[in-house]
Amino acid sequence: MRVDLLFLVALLVVLAGCSGGSSDPGAGGDKFKSGTKGLGLAFMPGVPPDRFLGEGRFGVAVQVRNLGTSDIEQGQGTVFISGFDPGIITGMETSADVGRLSGRSSFTPEGELNVVEFEGVVSLQEGVDAYRPVLLATACYSYQTWAVPVVCVDSDSSSTGQEVCSSKDVSLSGGQGAPVAVTKVQLSPSSEKLRFVIDVSNVGGGAVFSEQAMERCSPYSEGLSFRDIDLVRLESVEVAGRDITGSCKPLTDGHIKLINGKRSIFCELGVEDLGERPAFNSPMNVRLKYGYRDSVQKKVELVRAP
Amino acid sequence: MFRNIFQSVLLRIEKAGLVVFLLALMLLLAGCAGRDNSTVLPVQDTFHTGTEGIMIGFLESSPPSELLAPASSGSGYPFKVALRVQNKGAFDVSDGVVAVNVEQDYMSLDSSRKAFSLLGRSFATPVGEEELVIFSGYTRQFRESQAESHDSVVVASSCYKYRTELKSDVCIVSDAFGVSRGPSSCAAKDISSSGQGAPVAVTKVVTKFFPVGAGRDVSSVKPVFELHLKNGGDGRVVSPGADVSSLCSSGPVSAGDSGKVWGYVSVSARLSGARLSCPSVPVRLPPEGAVVRCSLEEPLEAGASYVAPLIVEVDYGYISTVSKQVRILREG
Numbered sequence: 001m002r003v004d005l006l007f008l009v010a011l012l013v014v015l016a017g018c019s020g021g022s023s024d025p026g027a028g029g030d031k032f033k034s035g036t037k038g039l040g041l042a043f044m045p046g047v048p049p050d051r052f053l054g055e056g057r058f059g060v061a062v063q064v065r066n067l068g069t070s071d072i073e074q075g076q077g078t079v080f081i082s083g084f085d086p087g088i089i090t091g092m093e094t095s096a097d098v099g100r101l102s103g104r105s106s107f108t109p110e111g112e113l114n115v116v117e118f119e120g121v122v123s124l125q126e127g128v129d130a131y132r133p134v135l136l137a138t139a140c141y142s143y144q145t146w147a148v149p150v151v152c153v154d155s156d157s158s159s160t161g162q163e164v165c166s167s168k169d170v171s172l173s174g175g176q177g178a179p180v181a182v183t184k185v186q187l188s189p190s191s192e193k194l195r196f197v198i199d200v201s202n203v204g205g206g207a208v209f210s211e212q213a214m215e216r217c218s219p220y221s222e223g224l225s226f227r228d229i230d231l232v233r234l235e236s237v238e239v240a241g242r243d244i245t246g247s248c249k250p251l252t253d254g255h256i257k258l259i260n261g262k263r264s265i266f267c268e269l270g271v272e273d274l275g276e277r278p279a280f281n282s283p284m285n286v287r288l289k290y291g292y293r294d295s296v297q298k299k300v301e302l303v304r305a306p
Numbered sequence: 307m308f309r310n311i312f313q314s315v316l317l318r319i320e321k322a323g324l325v326v327f328l329l330a331l332m333l334l335l336a337g338c339a340g341r342d343n344s345t346v347l348p349v350q351d352t353f354h355t356g357t358e359g360i361m362i363g364f365l366e367s368s369p370p371s372e373l374l375a376p377a378s379s380g381s382g383y384p385f386k387v388a389l390r391v392q393n394k395g396a397f398d399v400s401d402g403v404v405a406v407n408v409e410q411d412y413m414s415l416d417s418s419r420k421a422f423s424l425l426g427r428s429f430a431t432p433v434g435e436e437e438l439v440i441f442s443g444y445t446r447q448f449r450e451s452q453a454e455s456h457d458s459v460v461v462a463s464s465c466y467k468y469r470t471e472l473k474s475d476v477c478i479v480s481d482a483f484g485v486s487r488g489p490s491s492c493a494a495k496d497i498s499s500s501g502q503g504a505p506v507a508v509t510k511v512v513t514k515f516f517p518v519g520a521g522r523d524v525s526s527v528k529p530v531f532e533l534h535l536k537n538g539g540d541g542r543v544v545s546p547g548a549d550v551s552s553l554c555s556s557g558p559v560s561a562g563d564s565g566k567v568w569g570y571v572s573v574s575a576r577l578s579g580a581r582l583s584c585p586s587v588p589v590r591l592p593p594e595g596a597v598v599r600c601s602l603e604e605p606l607e608a609g610a611s612y613v614a615p616l617i618v619e620v621d622y623g624y625i626s627t628v629s630k631q632v633r634i635l636r637e638g
Contacts (some may be wrong), residue, residue: 005318015601080608080610082610082611082612083610083611084613085478085612085614086612086613087578087579088615093612125576125578127471127579128473128579128617129351130351131475131613133475133491133612133613134491134613136490136491136610138489170378219610219611220609220610222608250421306431
């Protein structure tokens with residue numbers, strides 16, 4: 001009798017040992033440079049409740065998580081609460097700093113999380129038995145994209161000898177851990193210059209705008225104008241150890257103007273700068289900087305107590 | 307030996323499995339048991355709908371379709387006029403009057419008018435209050451010597467003051483020019499309705515925002531609401547200032563301070579509790595409807611869009627009438 005019990009226990013131990021263990025987190029770094037999100041927003045469940053009965057203190061809590069790879073420093077991100085009648089939900093602060101939020105890394109694989117809270121007082125006016133606002137939580141923040149596609153640098157495109165690599169387009173899928181992504185780099189070599197066509201897209205689902213217009217991102221401000229939106233600052237483009245930012249065009253005051261959420265820019269590297277050397281693979285560092293806005297909604301019902 | 311061990315293990319697993327299954331079943335059944343929903347409050351207001359107010363109707367045999375009248379002088383034959391009066395709207399009536407008119411040459415009533423008070427539809431009275439109003443009368447001596455019968459009609463009218471109340475949420479949008487690219491929790495749109503539980507209906511509310519400020523620097527907006535009104539009932543609208551008791555009499559109707567009687571309503575409105583500026587005198591409501599404009603005196607500061615409660619109240623008097631044919635038969 002005891003033997004069969006022991007057998008059963010042994011079987012269970014073996015099965016437990018065979019179950020999927022935790023995976024090796026890996027070396028870190030590269031595997032976090034993916035994704036198309038910056039800050040992720042969500043109303044905390046129950047705060048506020050879907051239905052609020054009576055009058056009194058009314059709390060709103062918004063979870064903010066840095067789902068991208070760029071760190072957000074204090075003062076670089078703000079969450080705004082809007083969509084409610086200030087005469088009914090009174091005394092509520094409408095903005096809060098998100099604080100310092102580290103991006104995804106081996107130390108914070110899911111990105112750092114913070115909860116911002118707002119509190120007001122519900123006071124239904126005479127004759128109003130129910131009030132159904134749609135609360136809007138809006139995040140406005142500065143962010144960066146750092147793309148590192150590996151391109152083949154070939155100073156002599158006409159060479160027919162065996163080469164380590166050949167000039168071909170590089171597609172980047174899945175993003176770089178930011179809401180604005182470099183999606184493709186096309187190479188167009190000639191006898192004098194290596195031309196790179198870099199495709200930039202807004203892939204985060206929100207609105208991208210010039211960092212300089214951060215104040216106008218707030219829903220309580222005059223709002224972003226056509227001149228503010230879809231602007232991404234080209235910080236730098238480096239390839240083969242050379243900064244070719246100055247050659248990139250078209251730029252508007254150092255910014256890429258997206259059209260329908262995307263744009264291609266053209267940058268060049270002079271072949272003479274490379275000297276006579278065979279083709280080689282080189283990482284191309286593309287850095288972009290911009291402001292970003294995203295929002296989430298929640299329907300709430302405030303009902304007068306019977 | 308191993309085969310026996312294995313079979314024994316399988317048997318134990320089967321028994322254990324059965325116990326686990328029964329426990330899971332019990333938990334499932336417990337979870338599926340009906341919850342007590344008695345604390346769940348009703349959400350939708352289903353009472354402020356439709357275009358009915360006070361509805362009156364004759365009872366089947368009161369009056370009967372045929373009445374007997376004496377051929378010679380003397381006491382006539384009694385009859386009753388019984389009316390079911392029901393408040394099918396959402397407003398409480400406290401000073402209504404029901405009046406009955408008969409052909410005086412052939413019939414007479416002890417009393418031609420009676421007052422009534424009826425609560426409208428609400429959570430407390432979902433179908434609205436109703437009562438029976440009964441008038442007593444008798445037939446007079448039959449006048450026509452040659453005729454055997456006379457066709458007449460009994461007319462009943464209800465006269466009362468009523469209020470249409472529209473409660474709705476509107477989106478306050480401060481970007482009057484539509485050039486700002488900002489997130490918005492709502493979109494300004496017209497409100498359409500087929501009735502609010504009263505004979506006069508607010509069929510549509512059109513919201514417009516007019517910027518206030520210098521040049522491009524719009525600092526505030528002034529909301530203006532166009533209220534489309536229409537008489538959706540089968541009666542007549544009377545000025546709210548008119549004397550209700552005189553409405554149902556055959557005498558002249560007192561118009562009240564406004565001096566206007568037939569087809570006039572008073573309109574008032576509030577936005578987020580603040581009173582809107584609406585016409586200060588009763589406005590005329592013709593059969594095809596009317597449009598009334600109300601606006602907020604103090605412009606709203608430009609800011610984030612939000613939902614705000616709008617309450618529109620339309621006050622008026624109302625008269626509705628029903629009739630019934632009766633045949634008066636000469637005795638003898």
